[in-house]
Structures are given as structure tokens and as C-alpha cells.
Amino acid sequence: MAKKPAKPTMISHGIAAQNRKARFNYTITETIEAGLVLKGAEVKSLRMGRATIAEAFAAERNGELWLLNSYIPEYQGGVLSRFDTRAPRKLLLHSKQIEKFLGAVAREGATLVPLDIHFNARGCAKVTLGLGEGKKSVDKRHAIADRDWQRDKARLLRNKGRGDY
Incomplete structure (x- = not known):
């Protein structure tokens, strides 16, 4: 008897995508959480946890x-899930926050x-943005050391x- 393929897990709340190199390449001075405008199929795909925000x-x-x-x-x-995978997506912030x-x-x-895309407790997709200044290679070497x-x-x-030093 053949086994059924396992159903992929969906993310209801928590991190869906993470930019792990951001804190290595940038000195993050301030962070803010912004809403993200997505289509229905984009939300379902994001809940699968396969998104990438490294670039x-x-x-x-x-x-x-x-x-x-x-x-x-x-x-x-x-x-009916056809959409542009690298389409620009609007971020939702107050105008004063945008100006700042x-x-x-x-x-x-x-x-x-x-820094990451996550789902909050209410299930809304949010992006954590960091205001970063690029690190010099000397700073990166110190971080690696x-x-x-x-x-x-x-x-x-x-x-x-x-006893096995």
C-alpha cells in the first residue's frame, strides 16, 4: 500500500522568511514593522515558508x-495562482514614518x-525593516573573529x- 505524500505545514503565525545576512552586512540602527500588500495566492505561498528576501x-x-x-x-x-514572483509589493506605513x-x-x-517577513498574532503579513549602514570589511572581519x-x-x-584539550 503506497503512502500518501505528507501535507506541507502552513505557517499561521511566526517567521515566514528571514534575511540572515542583513545584520552581518549592515549595522542596523533602527527597526520598524510595516504591513505588506499581498494577493491571495501570494499569502498562501508565503505561508508555505519558501520566500526569499536575501536580495x-x-x-x-x-x-x-x-x-x-x-x-x-x-x-x-x-x-489560479499565477503572479509575478519578483513583483514590487507595497509597504503600509504612516506618512510620518515614511518621511522619517x-x-x-x-x-x-x-x-x-x-530583516524578516512574519505573520503576527492576527495572521497579517508584516515586514520588519531595518535602517542600515553598510559595514566595512574590517568590521566584518571583527564579527567573524x-x-x-x-x-x-x-x-x-x-x-x-x-581532559582532552
Whole structure:
């Protein structure tokens, strides 16, 4: 008797996509949570947890903020699920918040980087945006050295009782 394929898990609340390299490549000074305008099939696909925001960024168009270059794959569960996988998606923020962040981008040369896409307790899709300044390669080397030292320190402490240094 053949086994039925396992039904994929859906994300009702929690992180759907995460930009793990954002905090490594940028110094994040401030964060904000913004709403995200999506179509029905995009929401279903996002709930499957296959979205990618590693190359994504937020930019201004006609006084509004848009999430550009984010990848949400087509939903495979339905026939009417055709949409552009890299379409610009509108971000929902108050106008004062938009002015504040766009002013910081214009003055300081910062970048609006999406840190994650998640579903809140009510099930609405939200994007956490970070106002980031690019790190220099020296800062990245320090971060790598600190991370390696923490890993080695944990390994030494774990093996301390065994006597095999």
C-alpha cells in the first residue's frame, strides 16, 4: 500500500522568511514593522515558508515605500495562482514614518533592509525593516573573529571536564 505524500505545514503565525545576512552586512540602527500588500495566492505561498528576501530592499516610489526584489514563489496548490514572483509589493506605513525613514536615507546614505517577513498574532503579513549602514570589511572581519572565538570558547568549556584539550 503506497503512502500518501505528507501535507506541507502552513505557517499561521511566526517567521515566514528571514534575511540572515542583513545584520552581518549592515549595522542596523533602527527597526520598524510595516504591513505588506499581498494577493491571495501570494499569502498562501508565503505561508508555505519558501520566500526569499536575501536580495530585497525597500525604496520610495511616488511618496510610498515598496519592497523590491523579494521572491515569493508561485503557489502550487491551485490553478489560479499565477503572479509575478519578483513583483514590487507595497509597504503600509504612516506618512510620518515614511518621511522619517526616507529623510534618514537621504541624509545619511542609509539603506532600508528587510530583516524578516512574519505573520503576527492576527495572521497579517508584516515586514520588519531595518535602517542600515553598510559595514566595512574590517568590521566584518571583527564579527567573524568574535563568532569564531565564541564557538571555540563554548567547545573548550564543553570539553573541560573530559581532559582532552
